[in-house]
Amino acid sequence: MEQLAKTVYRTPLTTSTFLNNLVGKNVFFKMENQQKTGAFKIRGASYKMSRLTEKELQKGVIAASAGNHAQGVAFAASRRGITAKIYMPENTPDAKIKATENYGAKAVITGASFQEAYEAACIDQKRTGSYFLHPFDDYHVMAGQATIAVEMLMQQPFLDTLIVPVGGGGLISGVAVAAKHMQPNIRIIGVQAEGAKVMHDHFHNLPAPCSRFAGTIAEGIAVKEAGKLTLPIIRHYVDDMITVSESDIATAIVYMLERKKTLVEGAGAAAFAALLANRSTIRSKNCGIIVSGGNMDVSRLGFIQQLAQDGTVSRLA
Missing domain, CATH: 3.40.50.1100 (Rossmann fold)
Incomplete structure (x- = not known):
């Protein structure tokens, strides 16, 4: 962490009474959308x-x-x-x-x-x-991402669960290793978009479909192939891997904008989308959500809002 201290921000860990009540647990958002360059x-x-x-x-x-x-x-x-x-x-x-x-x-x-x-x-x-310089399949890259978990557990030591967006797996690999080292009983849950779920399928030993990639508004986690270095780490340290729909992601973006007054991209909203869609089955008292990035094309906001309205907003209200 000392090597990155002069380069990166120690991003805030925030909460919201409204969203806590909505999901029935204390939720802490690691706001990496406020990081330099707008992402972790x-x-x-x-x-x-x-x-x-x-x-x-x-x-x-x-x-x-x-x-x-x-x-x-x-x-x-x-x-x-x-x-x-x-x-x-x-x-x-x-x-x-x-x-x-x-x-x-x-x-x-x-x-x-x-x-x-x-x-x-x-x-x-x-x-x-x-x-x-590989975006995820590199141990040094994973180590850099691991600093997020270190910061989160320093900011809120009582976190019992971390929900992490997953593309190639560099973020969750680093986060899982660091978090389990600091707090062995913490649960790590990975999230992928339904349209790009190769890591989810590998994690659950599912047969590979003809096409593993159908596109998603969470382009930041749209990866066709699992990392060769990240996959073994994920299998060893991650507790579960789930998927979210496009409307789940859109709904999370809308809630973050309306309730947290912050704009997040699709990948950045994926972890919160998973909690919204699975709030009755994810057992946690103090849940950490990694908001991985906020670099969204604002011209797509109208489409995102419509997608949310057409999908999960009605059942989440």
Whole structure:
């Protein structure tokens, strides 16, 4: 944590009486949407960058990202004075692309999914010899994300459950290891979108469907393949993995905007969406929710509101 103290914010852990009453438990929101670059990804990217040598970085860095890792890498690269090229899928919100470029990185928009952008980045890395900074399947990246759990348990030692959004698994891997080390009995629950649930299926040993990816408003956790390093950690340290619908996510975004006066992106709302949709079955007295990011394209708010109204708002009211 000391290595990141000068780079990242110690984000607030907040609560809401209305939302506590709604779900029937004390809920504590770790507001990583208020982090530098608007998401938690800067933690892992910055820590990984701090561990690299000048020789490793002499040809710059390459990364693939749905948006938030891109900004984290771009920021960390600018701090070290090196070049960064980030491959991003075509569905990446404009706000994330522009923010990445504003931090000095070159954004290359390609592919219909994170996986396709990732494959293009790997080809470029082999051609240029730049250092590839993986968004989740890297132990140093996981260690950087783990600082979220450390902060949460320092801010509220009585947390008995942490609900964490899951894409490739870097966040939940770091969080689970750190949290279980500090508090062995704490429960860790991962959340994926129904349209991108590859880690959920691996966790529950479900047969692989013909297509594991159908798209989601939570593009930040839309990953086609499970991490080779993260999956074993998740199987060992995580207690459960659940999914949420698109309307569940939209409903959580609306509640956060109306009740917390804060805008969160789809991935950032996924953990709270899981608690809203499963509040009668998730047993917890003091529940921690990781609000992983807030970099949403505001032009989509109307669509999000309609999606919430068409789905779960009626049954959650």
